[in-house]
Amino acid sequence: MKVKTVGEHTAGIWTWERKTERNWTGKSQIIGEDSLHRRAAISSGLSPHSAPAAALAMEFQSPSSDKLQPVKQYPPPASPSSSSSTSSSAANIRLWKPAAQRNLRNQWSKLASLRRDWVSSSSTARSHATSLVNSYLSQMYMSSMELGVLSDMPGIRKKASLKLFKQQELQRNNLLASYKDLVDIVTRMVYTSKSMRCYVKGMSNSPLSQFSISAEIQDDSGDGGGVSVFSFWPISQYELLAKELVEMFVSELNLKRLLLMELLSLGHENVSEISDLNWSDEFYPGEFDYLAICNLYSDKDSQPVLPSFGKCNAEIGSLQPQHKQDRDVLQVYLTTWIAEVNIERSRVDDILSLVGAEMCVTIT
Amino acid sequence: MEGIIKKYQQKFRKAKEEMGRWDELQSRLLSQFSSASAIIQRLQVLQNSKNYGALTCVQGIEDSVLAKQMESLQVILLGMNKTLEDFCGVCTTLEKMARDGAQLIKGGSSISSAKQQQQGVGIKPSVAVCLDGLRLLSEMHRSEYHLKVSVVAALGKVALNLCDIDDLGALPQLLVDQPNIPREEVQGIYDVIFAEEIC
Numbered sequence: 196m197k198v199k200t201v202g203e204h205t206a207g208i209w210t211w212e213r214k215t216e217r218n219w220t221g222k223s224q225i226i227g228e229d230s231l232h233r234r235a236a237i238s239s240g241l242s243p244h245s246a247p248a249a250a251l252a253m254e255f256q257s258p259s260s261d262k263l264q265p266v267k268q269y270p271p272p273a274s275p276s277s278s279s280s281t282s283s284s285a286a287n288i289r290l291w292k293p294a295a296q297r298n299l300r301n302q303w304s305k306l307a308s309l310r311r312d313w314v315s316s317s318s319t320a321r322s323h324a325t326s327l328v329n330s331y332l333s334q335m336y337m338s339s340m341e342l343g344v345l346s347d348m349p350g351i352r353k354k355a356s357l358k359l360f361k362q363q364e365l366q367r368n369n370l371l372a373s374y375k376d377l378v379d380i381v382t383r384m385v386y387t388s389k390s391m392r393c394y395v396k397g398m399s400n401s402p403l404s405q406f407s408i409s410a411e412i413q414d415d416s417g418d419g420g421g422v423s424v425f426s427f428w429p430i431s432q433y434e435l436l437a438k439e440l441v442e443m444f445v446s447e448l449n450l451k452r453l454l455l456m457e458l459l460s461l462g463h464e465n466v467s468e469i470s471d472l473n474w475s476d477e478f479y480p481g482e483f484d485y486l487a488i489c490n491l492y493s494d495k496d497s498q499p500v501l502p503s504f505g506k507c508n509a510e511i512g513s514l515q516p517q518h519k520q521d522r523d524v525l526q527v528y529l530t531t532w533i534a535e536v537n538i539e540r541s542r543v544d545d546i547l548s549l550v551g552a553e554m555c556v557t558i559t
Numbered sequence: 560m561e562g563i564i565k566k567y568q569q570k571f572r573k574a575k576e577e578m579g580r581w582d583e584l585q586s587r588l589l590s591q592f593s594s595a596s597a598i599i600q601r602l603q604v605l606q607n608s609k610n611y612g613a614l615t616c617v618q619g620i621e622d623s624v625l626a627k628q629m630e631s632l633q634v635i636l637l638g639m640n641k642t643l644e645d646f647c648g649v650c651t652t653l654e655k656m657a658r659d660g661a662q663l664i665k666g667g668s669s670i671s672s673a674k675q676q677q678q679g680v681g682i683k684p685s686v687a688v689c690l691d692g693l694r695l696l697s698e699m700h701r702s703e704y705h706l707k708v709s710v711v712a713a714l715g716k717v718a719l720n721l722c723d724i725d726d727l728g729a730l731p732q733l734l735v736d737q738p739n740i741p742r743e744e745v746q747g748i749y750d751v752i753f754a755e756e757i758c
Contacts, residue, residue, distance in 0.1 A: 450617065457613050502617050523604045524612040527624070530601055531614060534631075536623035 287395070291419045294406035295393040296554070299424060299433055303550055305387045306437065307558045310543065312380050313444060320373030320451075321532050324458050327366035328525045331461045334359040335519075367459055374455050375479055381441075381448045382485045388437035392417030392430055425554050436546050445489050447537035449502040452478075452491075454528050461520060474498060566663060567689035570656050571752050574696055577656075578745070581649050581700065585737070588642045588707065592714065592734060595635045596727075598628055599718055632718060639711050646704050653697035660693045682754045692748040703739035710734050 333340075337356050345351055394417040396405040410417060418430035453474075460472050475498035477483050483499070486492040491500050520528075551558040604610050605625050614620050664676065664686055676686040684692075710730045717727060750757060 450620075453613060453617070520612060521610070523607070523610040526601065526604050527610045527614065528612065530605060530628065531620070531624050534624050534627035536620070536627050 288419050288422055291393065291395070291406065292422075292424065295419060295424050295430070298393045298406070298408060299391060299430075300554055300556060302387050302390055302437075303433075303547075303554065303558055304556075306384060306440065307547055309380050309384050309387065310440075310444075310547075313377065313384075316373055316376040316380060317451075317532075317535070320370060320377065321529070323366055323369040323373055324454075324532055325529060327363055327370055327458060327461065328529060330359045330362045330366065332522055332525070334363070363462070370455065370458060371479060374451065375482075377448055377451065378482065378485045378489075381444050382488050384441045384444055385489050388434070388441040391434045391437060393419075428553055433550065436550060440543060440546050443538045443543065445491060446502070447535055448489065449491050449500060450537060451532065452499065453502050454532055457520070457528060461525075474501070561683070563663060563686065564683050564689065567660060567684075567686070567693075568752060570660055570693060571689075571749065574653060574656055574693065575749070577649050577652050578696075578700075581646070584642055584645050584649070588639065588646075589735065591635050591639045591642060592711075592731065595632060595639065595714060595718070596731070598632045598635070599714075602628065636715060636718065639714075643704075643708060643711060646707060650697065650701045650704050653693075653700055657690075657693040657697045660690055664690075684752050684754065688751055692752055695748060696745070699740045699745070703737055706733060706739060 334356055337352055337359070340352075342351060390408045392410075393406050393408060394410045394415050396407040396411055408417075421429045421431070423429055424433070455478065456472055456474060459478075472478070475496075483492050486499050487494075492498075493500050547558045602625070605621070605628060608615065608621055611621060676690075678685055710733060713727055713730055717723070
């Protein structure tokens, strides 16, 4: 009697356990089905409302047949939209990824270091500009300057003016050299921002896979068919951010060219013979080639693009630089040089840290 | 007795370190102040569109430059407030030292009487001198801190266009001079406390 009850009891527990087990698997399946259906519905463009009904119907089917279905339905993580025949196969992408990752890391660290170069060159240029302005102003005020005992010396004002003029000559050259550096830096930035893609090099069926940043095979888009390179972003996302970053520097370069033209034209009529500098002049040999790379040279007008915020309201001929400038105007020029209105520093930092986080490196 | 004087001297050495930190903060504050006032002086020139020369052809340049300058001014002003906080930290440390110094003699019953506190052994300073020195140092720095706070507040008013930059008057010079911390007096305190090391 006693034994029987114990036996019944254990049997009862056993069945109960089996029941819960079945319940549990059933439930988990429902959840799994539901989410999968929703995903499938979204990807195929159906409305997700039909999904719960389908999941409910699924509940009463035999579990063994169900189990295989989700695997088949599971959508691939990214639909290959622009995939090419050479790089879409899984094996190729596996080989492509490390090369693309290395390339991206290199290009972005290059961008970051170019940005540092920009900061230092821009501030060097500013200090040259400041001393140029200062000696110009001293020269301008020379005639009205109180010289005290020195005023008895013969030709002192003239000598001083000449000296200041020579200084300006030197400072103009320095300023132009720093501008040249800036143009150089921005050109390299543009080039770097366009080298984010990684292309297959050589024959695709060769045993050794090689990659380069220039396209060799037709229809190789260089982005691995749009797959994510590190965690989430495809190549195009990196290109987008690089473009945003570089464009800030490009438009700032354009504005600085205008300031440069104004500053280089400074001079006192009595002493100096400054050749007229116009916007359409090439400030140094080869400048236009670089500007063309930066998209700052317009072939139509055969002169550099005018700086603008939105639109420029200047006539092309009206950009005639003045030889004489008020000190307040010069102060505004120098302030504009420092302010770098086109470069939003916090956004630049944001972009670099965002990209760094995505690539699991710190870019500084 | 001698042991306790040693402890006080230790405190003075620490105070000296804190004052070194104060000097660093002072130079930081001065450079912040001069760049802030440079920007403020520039603002008027920047607000006049006649001053833009060739830049007038670039639409919106005036607003952009002004906005950028205001932005940097704001950053500098925030930095100044941070510097002030650090100054306050130095004051607090110095005050704590003075308090701790007062606690030292309460713990040791042997030197609780006023007469004993006045006694100095040879060239060594007496307890009373040590206590006074610590208290003086902390008071000096605290009042200088208050002065700095009001100068920075005045600059903030100027930045908000509430008054002209010339209205600051001699305040910037006060910031440089630090009238509440006379150098000779501080040196005098240290000369007495570390008299034995001088000879």
